[in-house]
Amino acid sequence: MLQSEIKNCFVELGKFLSQFSLDNNQQKSEVKNNDLFFHSFIDLIELSQSHNNWFTPENVHYSITNWAEALTEDNLNQWLSHYTFKEKDPKNVGLILAGNIPLVGFHDFLSVLISGNNVIIKTSSKDDHLIKFLANYLISLDDQLKNKITFVEGKLENFDAVIATGSNNTSRYFEYYFASVPNIIRKSRNSVAVLSGNETLEDMELLSEDVFRYFGLGCRNVSKIFVPKNYDFELFFKGMYAQKDVIFYEKYANNYDYNKAVFLMSNFELLDNEFLTIKEDTSYSSPISSLFYEYYEDVEDLKTRFKNDSEQIQCIVSNGIIEDSVKFGETQKPKLWDYADNVDTILFLNNL
Numbered sequence: 001m002l003q004s005e006i007k008n009c010f011v012e013l014g015k016f017l018s019q020f021s022l023d024n025n026q027q028k029s030e031v032k033n034n035d036l037f038f039h040s041f042i043d044l045i046e047l048s049q050s051h052n053n054w055f056t057p058e059n060v061h062y063s064i065t066n067w068a069e070a071l072t073e074d075n076l077n078q079w080l081s082h083y084t085f086k087e088k089d090p091k092n093v094g095l096i097l098a099g100n101i102p103l104v105g106f107h108d109f110l111s112v113l114i115s116g117n118n119v120i121i122k123t124s125s126k127d128d129h130l131i132k133f134l135a136n137y138l139i140s141l142d143d144q145l146k147n148k149i150t151f152v153e154g155k156l157e158n159f160d161a162v163i164a165t166g167s168n169n170t171s172r173y174f175e176y177y178f179a180s181v182p183n184i185i186r187k188s189r190n191s192v193a194v195l196s197g198n199e200t201l202e203d204m205e206l207l208s209e210d211v212f213r214y215f216g217l218g219c220r221n222v223s224k225i226f227v228p229k230n231y232d233f234e235l236f237f238k239g240m241y242a243q244k245d246v247i248f249y250e251k252y253a254n255n256y257d258y259n260k261a262v263f264l265m266s267n268f269e270l271l272d273n274e275f276l277t278i279k280e281d282t283s284y285s286s287p288i289s290s291l292f293y294e295y296y297e298d299v300e301d302l303k304t305r306f307k308n309d310s311e312q313i314q315c316i317v318s319n320g321i322i323e324d325s326v327k328f329g330e331t332q333k334p335k336l337w338d339y340a341d342n343v344d345t346i347l348f349l350n351n352l
Contacts, residue, residue: 014071063102079336094159099124191315204239206329247275256289
């Protein structure tokens, strides 16, 4: 199957996904196979929260919209133009997907297919339906893909390479079990923001999106902020107020109550706005409904620390005081060429 044929299928998928938004599902006559898939996808979106309580309609729509915007011919061409694809027999690449946010493994799925390889997928039980639906839509566009996409329920077998995503604990198992084949093993990571104290209220409102989107469950969510000595948190909390309604979601509220109680019983000093606690802590990973903070004195020292801790950090957010940082409000909108863990998946797949 030619790469151009596969690319065209993903472009059509992007057009299909562009019909679905939180405010309005607008069926477009020019989208292929809408008669078979449009209403079924609406039903699946509505059912997603019954499959995973964290997958609210708003968050599922947000993920879908981001993929609709990414899967354009221009974006795919720009991404792929940086690589030379050699003609070769396809390899069978196993994917072990996470399930923390909707369609979190879709980029790996896309990368394997667009590089000319076959994909064998073991989904997470927490996100088992969305990617299968989109795979079926792609197959409906070109039945050659039927032989290139396989989902497995049990043990992953008959693979030439593996991309596996899990926790720090499961990654040790993955590294042992898949040691004999080329692999990418992804561990737990967190994202941080560096504040200068010169940010605007708009900056802080955008940062609230980086903190709260997907309830903070993604590796691209900001779980810790670095602030200068004597930083005044008033503007920060004003910005976070844009997300105040998160406390009306029961699972989030339960986490807020529990984690706040644990912190208070441990006599930790907290700042609290009734839906988010922030705690001074040197760790990068904070629990749901909590954000860690740490003071800094020298930005250059921070840069050195981030370099040394690069395997723990997914994104760094700032208003430009850290080079190559992500802008406020942009962490959950990665481009096709923004690779998880900064590992070039296409380069890995091309070298198989």
